[in-house]
Structure formats: C-alpha cells, structure tokens
Amino acid sequence: MYLVLVGITVAAGVAVWFGLYAGVLALTRSPKVRPAASTPDLGDETPAVAGLLASGWRTPADAGQATLLDLAGRGLIELRQPGRDATQTTVQVNRSGSRDGLTAYERMVLDRVEGVARTGPAPVSALTFRDEGAARSWHRRIQAEVVADARRRGLSRRRFGAWAITVLAVTGIAIGIGIAAVAVVTAPADDEGDTAKFGMIVGLALAAYGLRYPGERDTPAGRARAAHWLGVRQWIQAQPALAYQPPAAAAYSNGYLPYAAALGTARLAGAVLDLGMGSRNSAWSRHGGQWHRVRVSYPTNYRRYGRTVWQLASQAVLRLAAGIALVVFYDRPRGWLAAVSPQLQTDVFDLLEPAFVVVGVALLASGAYLLVRTLLDVTMRRTVTGEIVWIESWRADDGERRSYLAIDDGPGERTKAWVIAEADVRPYHHGDTVRALVRPWSRRVQRLQMVQRGRRPAEVADEKDMDQLMTTLVRDRVAAAATRSRTWIERVADVLGG
Secondary structure, X not given: OHHHHHHHHHXXXXXXXXXXXXXXXXXXXOOOOOOOOOOOOOOOOOHHHHHHHHOOOOOOOOHHHHHHHHXXXXXXXXXXXXXXXXXXXXXXXXXXXXXXXOOHHHHHHHHHHHHHOOXXXXXXXXXXXXXHHHHHXXXXXXXXXXXXXXXXXXXXXXXXXXXXXXXXXXHHHHHHHHHHHHHHHHOOOOOOOHHHHHHHHHHXXXXXXXXXXXXXXXXXXXXXXXXXHHHHHHHHHOOHHHHXXXXXXXXXXXXXXXXXXXXXXXXXXXXXXXXXXXXXXXXXXXXXXXXXXXXXXXXXXXXXXXXXXXXXXXXXXXHHHHHHHHHXXXXXXXXXXXXXXXXXXXXXXXXXXXXXXXXXXXXXXXXXXXXXXXXXXXXXXXXXXXXXXXXXXXXXXXXXXXXXXXXXXXXXXXXXXEEEEHXXXXXXXXXXXXXXXXXXXXXXXXXXXXXXXXXXXXHOOOOOOHHHHHHHHHHHHHHXXXXXXXXXXXXXXXXXXX
C-alpha cells in the first residue's frame, strides 16, 4: 500500500503549496487607496496610466479609447461629428502632427487609426476589430505597454517580487523532493524509481506555476498618485455634462474628456468608441446616480457555476465513489490483464498505479470539498439588489438554457455575473433595478424580483439603441439650457426697460 501513502503525500504537498500561494497573494494585495480631495488638477500621467492607478492597478477596459481621445485632444487625430448623432463621428490622422515623445501604446492607437483611415476620414465604427483573437491580442499589448509605462514612472511593480518567486519555487521543489523521498523509503525492492520521478515532476510543475504573471501592485509613489486621480474622478463625476460629451468634444474639453474615459465616467464617448473590447466585460451602469463603468467577470469553473443543488450533490457523490474505487482497487487492473493474457508485459502499471492512487486521492478530496461547499452554499444564501448591466443567454452542457445576469449592486467597480434560467430572466432588461436571492458559491439565482423598471428603448421615439438615446439626451439638455438662458436674458431686459 505504499502507493496510497505516496498519493496522500502528493495531495498534502500540493495543498500546502497552494495554501502558501494564497498567502503570498494576500500579502501582496494592494491596499485600498483613500481618494484625495476633489480636484480638477490633471497630472503628468497619461489617461491610460491614470486609469490603471485609479482601477487598483488593473488596466482599465477603456485604455485604448481614452488614449484615442487624448491623441485627438493633442491634435494628432481628428474626430468630427457631422450631425447631432455621435455614432456618425469620423476619424482620421492629422498628418501634420508630430509623433515625437509618444509612448508605445499611443503609437499603437495611432497606427490603428492610420490603418483604417488610409484614404480619408473613416467612421469610428470601422476601428472595431472583426477578429476576436486579433482584438484580444491588440488589447493585451496595449495593457502590457501601459503597465511598462507605469513601471518606468515608478508607479507600479510586479505583484510577486523576487522574494515571493523564490519562496514559491523553492517550496515547490522541496515538496517534489519530499514526495520522491517518501516514494524511495516506502517502495518495494523491485521498484524502478518511476514513483520518485513522478514526485519530482509534481514539484517542478508547482515551481513553474509560481512563475506565472500575477498582475501588478502598488508602490509608495503609485499610491500617492492613485489618491490624486481618485480625487480627480470625484471632481469629474460632479460635472455631469462630461458624461454626455461626444468623442468629437475631445478637441475642446481642456483634456478632461480623455481622463473621464479612462476613469470610467465618459458614458457617451465610451459607448460610441469601440476598439474591440467586448461590452460583456465592461458594462455601463447608473446605479447610485452617476454613470460609471463596471467590470464584469465570468466563470472559469463551469462544473459548479450555475448548477442546481441536485447537480452539485450528484457530482460530489460520483467523485467520492470514483476516488474510493481508484484508491482501493488501484492494483487490480494488473491482475486482470495478467489473467486474460499472461504473456503480456505489465511493467506499464509500475507508472500507472501511482497515478491511479494520486487521482483517487484527488477525487476524494474534491468530492468531499464539493459536498461541503454545496451544503454551505445552500445555508448561506443572500440577497443582491442593484441595476442589471448585462444579460446574455447560453446553452449549458446539460442542455438547459441559462443566462448570465450581471448586477451592479454597490459602489465598487467590479462585479461577477450570476446565472439564472433563461425563462426566469425574460421579463427583465438592462437598466432594471432588481432584487435577487442568490447562492454565492455556485452563483445561481434562485429568485428574481423587480424593484424599479428601467427605461426601455422602445419608449423613446425613433431610438434604436442606447448610443442614440444618449445623443438625444445631450441634445435635449442643450436645448433646455438654451431656453433657460433666453428666458433669463428676456427678464433682465424687462427690468432694464429694454
């Protein structure tokens, strides 16, 4: 039964290493920055870097759009709106502008515009990538260059420093050596060392995982500048007109529109400009009274995400049963094969049997974990109230039609998508304020209630989408302001006798 002991050692070693990894993540998390006093003073950082700092050292989804608006404000790009509809804005490169001193990501945006508008002005909608892979690659390069710029300014650093990487790598290798030692000590005399080699492979795999890029974190200078930019965002949010400025306004906004876009408050400009980022990952919300961007994250573990209690419990029981079978009967296949055909070589089982035990122990651990978490999930239900910012239907592998339901439920900038049966979410739309009874771990919505019905596009004459709706709101506000101004002037004229 030495393989059982080795399997338990592998499971324990892996659990210890990932516990250490979680601890390092906790120690290197950037603390929340308290905003400085509200201020209109812009700094030396580019809008993209300002957005990185204000977003907690996460590159904002609007980094490319903000950079485009910044280049327009500096005269390197021309954005023109021929009519009242902001979606008809055109873009072209100003050939007389100088590229000296541009950052790498500013050059990338400029090259993108130049590639689309080679022969003259092009609609801004043409900037959207037609290939999802190309869009993802382009935005990753933009994000990498923004991070590199922030590092050069001393405002950001790699989340895992040399000490963290060294600790994780050394611990992983040590665990591998420990597994190999247990295998050597407990192995029978005829063992050829395959189990020990397997242990070293596990250790090297853990060490390699620790070298993955974990993101960015703060620096002392970065925290100071992040506080400043959070204060700028508060000032911008107090200027509601900026939220409704079209992209063409970048040329005469005194530099504020690009920063409003980077800080997630330029609703109209951000909605019109699309450089290929999926709106499902960065949605607009007015929960709390002010327009702001909300980052929406989606699941990576589809085996539990959105599942019913019965489905999760069934998975747990199946894993436990399979794990018991592998651990108890790990050596039976060798005997079965020998009984069927004695002349066949069974040396391959010297490598397979340790794998059977390791997999069996892993299944036992995951099955027990899944069962406990499911029970806790049922008992820890909670209520979420907020504005619907995204609904998307999809078909699960069990055939059920489900929908992602993203709800902005607080002042934070991030939220996770819940899952609900498609039929249950059909009466609801973007902008509705709802109350949902949810299970946090499986992220399943059990009950959904309307709190306040949002405005439907069909209720606005001649409007087909939110971008046109926002343009109409801008026009109406300007007309109302002009009417109020004329009324005030007429009253003064009456008093003066003119």
